[in-house]
Amino acid sequence: MILPKSFYRNDNVVESAKLLLGKMLFTKINGTITAGIITETEAYNGAIDRACHAYNYKRTARTEIMYSEGGVAYVYLCYGIHSLFNVVTGAAGNPQAVLIRGISPSINLKTIEKRLGRKITSSLHGPGLVSKALGIHYSHSGTSLLNSKKIWIEDHGISFGKKQIQVTPRIGVDYAGKDALLPYRFVAEI
DNA sequence: CAGTGGATCGTCT
DNA sequence: GACGATCCACTGG
Numbered sequence: 001m002i003l004p005k006s007f008y009r010n011d012n013v014v015e016s017a018k019l020l021l022g023k024m025l026f027t028k029i030n031g032t033i034t035a036g037i038i039t040e041t042e043a044y045n046g047a048i049d050r051a052c053h054a055y056n057y058k059r060t061a062r063t064e065i066m067y068s069e070g071g072v073a074y075v076y077l078c079y080g081i082h083s084l085f086n087v088v089t090g091a092a093g094n095p096q097a098v099l100i101r102g103i104s105p106s107i108n109l110k111t112i113e114k115r116l117g118r119k120i121t122s123s124l125h126g127p128g129l130v131s132k133a134l135g136i137h138y139s140h141s142g143t144s145l146l147n148s149k150k151i152w153i154e155d156h157g158i159s160f161g162k163k164q165i166q167v168t169p170r171i172g173v174d175y176a177g178k179d180a181l182l183p184y185r186f187v188a189e190i
Numbered sequence: 191c192a193g194t195g196g197a198t199c200g201t202c203t
Numbered sequence: 204g205a206c207g208a209t210c211c212a213c214t215g216g
Contacts, residue, residue, distance in 0.1 A: 079206090127209075
């Protein structure tokens, strides 16, 4: 089942980040479908979160997409090399997003391995790799997860118990001061 | 293993 | 003009 609009409307982005664990992230790029089970996420809690690009309701051409109603992709270029894929959540005007940091490749491994240029040995850790594996590019920012038929998320009934989910501070957000310590990263054990 | 530094470019100041 | 929600190769132990 494709995740419905109501899933993305949740204004509690931390809960959304947890709920996304175990969901299947699909892409159809140039007619080729690939997918993986989401195993690692981070919550970015909008205007009140120093680590969020939209902190203090900052608006730029890049971050504008985060102000959309939940259910679109926010993809941006990091370090000039990596496209980082986020799921925009919450009501319109509430700039929250969940960064997808890890997947367990599950459909069309051949294509995924080709994109990565190597064999897959286990699940993929790192937001740059997730995008590379699934063929997501920063030009896909703004793509709808509800009706674009390019990027979408399905619920296949996979879920994790509390004991299988590790909670830690987020990675690479030292600049965020106190907010860098928030327990907004969720890692599922495979 | 851990630690380090280079790659690389759109975005914002 | 500086820098980043990163990754990888390479070093040394």
